[in-house]
Amino acid sequence: MPEGDVVHRAAVRLGRALDGRVLVRSDFRVPRYATADLTGRTVLETVARGKHLLTRVEGDLTVHTHLRMEGSWQVSPAGRGLPRGDVVRLVLANDTWQAAGVRLGMVDLVATGQEDRLVGHLGPDLLGADWDEAEVLRRLARRPETSIGVALLDQRNLAGIGTIYRAETLFLAGVSPWRPVGAVEDLGAIVSLARRLMDGNRDRPDRTTTGDSRPGRGTWVYGRAGRPCLRCGHRISRGEMGAEPQERLIVWCRHCQPERPTG
Numbered sequence: 532m533p534e535g536d537v538v539h540r541a542a543v544r545l546g547r548a549l550d551g552r553v554l555v556r557s558d559f560r561v562p563r564y565a566t567a568d569l570t571g572r573t574v575l576e577t578v579a580r581g582k583h584l585l586t587r588v589e590g591d592l593t594v595h596t597h598l599r600m601e602g603s604w605q606v607s608p609a610g611r612g613l614p615r616g617d618v619v620r621l622v623l624a625n626d627t628w629q630a631a632g633v634r635l636g637m638v639d640l641v642a643t644g645q646e647d648r649l650v651g652h653l654g655p656d657l658l659g660a661d662w663d664e665a666e667v668l669r670r671l672a673r674r675p676e677t678s679i680g681v682a683l684l685d686q687r688n689l690a691g692i693g694t695i696y697r698a699e700t701l702f703l704a705g706v707s708p709w710r711p712v713g714a715v716e717d718l719g720a721i722v723s724l725a726r727r728l729m730d731g732n733r734d735r736p737d738r739t740t741t742g743d744s745r746p747g748r749g750t751w752v753y754g755r756a757g758r759p760c761l762r763c764g765h766r767i768s769r770g771e772m773g774a775e776p777q778e779r780l781i782v783w784c785r786h787c788q789p790e791r792p793t794g
């Protein structure tokens with residue numbers, strides 16, 4: 532699933548292709564906006580907010596998209612063929628470039644002044660210019676009984692983390708994902724570690740949290756369930772976390788990440 536770093540790069544790509552140019556084509560392939568038409572309007576900018584993308588268009592309009600599980604934005608020279616099959620949800624194109632939103636999880640069109648209806652619930656963005664760690668800690672502290680693994684994925688606390696950064700952050704912090712927020716001694720360290728990991732990858736597609744970007748070496752625990760922990764050799768565990776139907780994969784090392792604080 533695309534996490535904040537991937538979404539950030541999508542925003543940069545969309546910005547390069549669309550910013551400051553007049554749309555000559557807008558093709559919403561979602562029933563709700565089937566008749567929407569943005570042609571003739573200049574695209575102002577695309578910004579990422581956590582895992583959400585906001586493409587602002589002149590005339591106080593914002594196209595909101597979310598990649599969810601398997602979405603992507605594919606940018607190509609104008610006039611090229613679009614991805615085949617019934618996968619394109621939205622096309623935005625100018626004379627030079629076209630951007631095809633493939634398998635997008637959400638597509639909305641709202642007044643720019645009303646973006647908060649879609650993203651106002653989000654906590655501080657890990658990659659945002661308005662990052663505010665104290666605010667994240669305040670939000671986390673509201674539910675001390677929640678397990679830290681669930682809390683980190685709750686975008687109302689902080690925006691941008693998915694299952695990969697969650698698993699890697701908690702491994703590096705040496706904290707079990709099942710430990711309640713209230714029993715984590717240094718929440719600030721976990722939150723700033725998550726930010727450092729994601730920020731270190733914001734401009735690199737070959738994501739790594741180990742410092743090694745060779746294939747298969749980029750993560751400590753994510754994608755390594757059942758294999759030996761790179762630190763202690765114990766077998767990496769896997770499980771599901773969160774309430775149905777929102778449960779999501781979690782991987783962790785029971786030895787390196789104790790459920791209770793040690794010492």
Ligand SMILES: [Zn+2]
Binds near residue numbers: 760765788
């Ligand atoms: Zn271990």
